[in-house]
Amino acid sequence: MHPYLxxxxxxxxxxxxxxxxxxxxxxxLLIDQGEFVSIIGHSGCxxxxxxxxxxxxxxxxxxxxxxxxxxxxxxxxDRAVVFQNHSxxxxxxxxxxxxLAVDKVFGRTRSRAERDAWxxxxxxxxxxxxxxxxxxAEISGGMKQRVGIARALAxxxxxxxLDEPFGALDALTRAHLQDSVMAIHQKLxxxxxxxxxxxxxxxxxxxxxxxxxxxPAARIGEILTVPLARPRRRLELAANQTYLKSRQRVLxxxxxxxxxxxxx
Amino acid sequence: MNMPAVKADxxxxxxxxxxxxxxxxAPRRPSFVTRVAPMLQSAAAVIIPPLVMIVLLLAVWEVLCxxxxxxxxxxxxxxxxxxxxIVDPFxxxxxxxxxxxxxxxxSLQRVAIGYGFAxxxxxxxxxxxxxxxxxxxxxxxxxxxxxxxxxxxxxxxxLAAFRDSQPSAIFVIFITxxxxxxxxxxxxxxxxxxxxxxxxxVLRLNHLEFFWQIMIPSAAPYIFTGLRIGIGxxxxxxxxxxxxxxxxxxxxxIWDAWNxxxxxxxxxxxxxIGLVGxxxxxLVALLATxxxxxxxxx
Numbered sequence: 001m002h003p004y005l006x007x008x009x010x011x012x013x014x015x016x017x018x019x020x021x022x023x024x025x026x027x028x029l030l031i032d033q034g035e036f037v038s039i040i041g042h043s044g045c046x047x048x049x050x051x052x053x054x055x056x057x058x059x060x061x062x063x064x065x066x067x068x069x070x071x072x073x074x075x076x077x078d079r080a081v082v083f084q085n086h087s088x089x090x091x092x093x094x095x096x097x098x099x100l101a102v103d104k105v106f107g108r109t110r111s112r113a114e115r116d117a118w119x120x121x122x123x124x125x126x127x128x129x130x131x132x133x134x135x136x137a138e139i140s141g142g143m144k145q146r147v148g149i150a151r152a153l154a155x156x157x158x159x160x161x162l163d164e165p166f167g168a169l170d171a172l173t174r175a176h177l178q179d180s181v182m183a184i185h186q187k188l189x190x191x192x193x194x195x196x197x198x199x200x201x202x203x204x205x206x207x208x209x210x211x212x213x214x215x216p217a218a219r220i221g222e223i224l225t226v227p228l229a230r231p232r233r234r235l236e237l238a239a240n241q242t243y244l245k246s247r248q249r250v251l252x253x254x255x256x257x258x259x260x261x262x263x264x
Numbered sequence: 265m266n267m268p269a270v271k272a273d274x275x276x277x278x279x280x281x282x283x284x285x286x287x288x289x290a291p292r293r294p295s296f297v298t299r300v301a302p303m304l305q306s307a308a309a310v311i312i313p314p315l316v317m318i319v320l321l322l323a324v325w326e327v328l329c330x331x332x333x334x335x336x337x338x339x340x341x342x343x344x345x346x347x348x349x350i351v352d353p354f355x356x357x358x359x360x361x362x363x364x365x366x367x368x369x370x371s372l373q374r375v376a377i378g379y380g381f382a383x384x385x386x387x388x389x390x391x392x393x394x395x396x397x398x399x400x401x402x403x404x405x406x407x408x409x410x411x412x413x414x415x416x417x418x419x420x421x422x423l424a425a426f427r428d429s430q431p432s433a434i435f436v437i438f439i440t441x442x443x444x445x446x447x448x449x450x451x452x453x454x455x456x457x458x459x460x461x462x463x464x465x466v467l468r469l470n471h472l473e474f475f476w477q478i479m480i481p482s483a484a485p486y487i488f489t490g491l492r493i494g495i496g497x498x499x500x501x502x503x504x505x506x507x508x509x510x511x512x513x514x515x516x517x518i519w520d521a522w523n524x525x526x527x528x529x530x531x532x533x534x535x536x537i538g539l540v541g542x543x544x545x546x547l548v549a550l551l552a553t554x555x556x557x558x559x560x561x562x
Binding site: 075 | 459460463466469477481556557
């Protein structure tokens with residue numbers, strides 16, 4: 001039995017002339033199918049670089065990413081990314097943004113009507129069916145991010161990669177979207193790898209939380225399993241001992257043992 | 265969210281004693297005056313100031329050129345001398361005696377061909393150059409030098425190459441307007457946000473799909489800036505080129521009028537050139553807003 005997604009001794013360094021900056025060092029992680037894993041760390045620790053490596057957008061310097069025991073080293077729709085700043089194409093409508101992905105992934109295997117239905121199905125899944133004819137500039141930030149999630153889900157990815165998907169949103173919208181992502185994960189059972197710097201978000205959503213040490217040469221400092229039953233309810237968890245303990249562990253890691261030192 | 269549904273059976277409606285029913289008049293359709301007045305008002309705000317300025321400028325001009333022996337004709341003199349040119353742009357009185365409207369159309373035809381080539385080749389070259397760092401480094405300095413060359417300086421070269429005035433004039437239009445189109449397109453292509461490139465890579469768009477789906481829409485605002493500068497330059501160039509190559513265009517008309525000392529006709533032709541140039545610029549700007557709808561608004 002092989003793990004679904006395997007990060008095998010990944011290292012990444014950037015060369016600028018003679019100077020070599022080591023960003024990530026010896027990152028190894030096994031993720032099972034259907035698991036929701038968060039990567040948390042201070043800004044600049046290289047967690048976005050790690051996600052880009054899994055996405056195939058950034059090549060590794062050492063090690064390899066294996067998905068279903070096959071090495072992946074270029075981007076593809078089997079590892080759909082929800083980008084931090086939504087990255088919708090502003091000249092396309094909400095529908096067309098998702099349809100572009102659907103046509104590209106299922107253009108040969110599904111009929112026109114099926115692709116239309118699948119596009120609408122995914123928009124409805126994120127409750128954006130009503131705005132299908134709007135352009136990205138005409139909808140709010142939270143709605144854009146919903147469409148970004150719909151676009152990623154529509155590719156039927158093996159792994160869903162979320163790059164700080166709620167970072168640019170206000171707290172209320174963020175909570176709404178977190179609930180939506182939890183509901184979708186519950187329903188579809190996707191394998192999800194999420195980058196975040198929000199402790200509550202990590203504990204609420206994840207099965208496991210991967211805590212990164214500070215860069216340069218960041219590595220995995222600790223992995224915390226969150227033993228909370230699903231479905232999880234935000235309001236009930238507020239007083240849950242397991243939740244609070246998990247939260248405490250992450251906070252201790254981030255603010256005591258690996259406090260972020262501002263570069264002088 | 266997980267809020268328990270509250271049952272609504274705890275409240276009951278209490279009938280209110282002696283409540284007065286207010287009768288309201290049905291809203292009347294706004295009268296013609298109230299609907300049209302604001303439109304007229306905003307139209308007047310746009311039209312009246314330039315009209316006032318034109319009248320003022322004409323008055324100053326009239327006063328300055330009133331005294332006997334003035335070198336330039338006053339507006340009143342132009343009106344009497346060039347009356348037929350002003351009131352009827354499309355008369356045909358002989359092979360060389362045609363209205364200014366016809367002459368403008370002939371010039372526009374040359375501009376259309378030269379500018380059309382410039383647009384197609386400029387966008388194609390700009391796309392290639394924008395994608396390659398080395399092509400950009402190698403060609404950009406050359407283009408920056410070439411684009412400063414006056415349209416007229418190209419004319420002898422093109423006359424020597426084509427040995428005919430018609431293709432030479434078109435070539436001058438082309439060579440004048442192609443540079444801003446190339447340079448702006450290249451900059452637009454280079455400035456495609458990395459996010460869009462990442463989306464294309466995750467979706468595995470091929471080169472052709474990337475070109476149509478990402479590159480052209482994303483660079484469209486830059487491309488249209490280049491096209492707009494280009495149309496202005498072509499209109500500048502055609503008048504100059506026609507003055508030297510002859511034919512029946514508006515440029516040659518000015519040269520012809522100068523040789524036969526018809527200063528009033530020249531002034532009328534200048535007004536035509538200015539108005540047509542203005543319309544051309546507005547047309548490209550309008551096309552840009554239609555095509556790039558949504559693109560720049562992000």
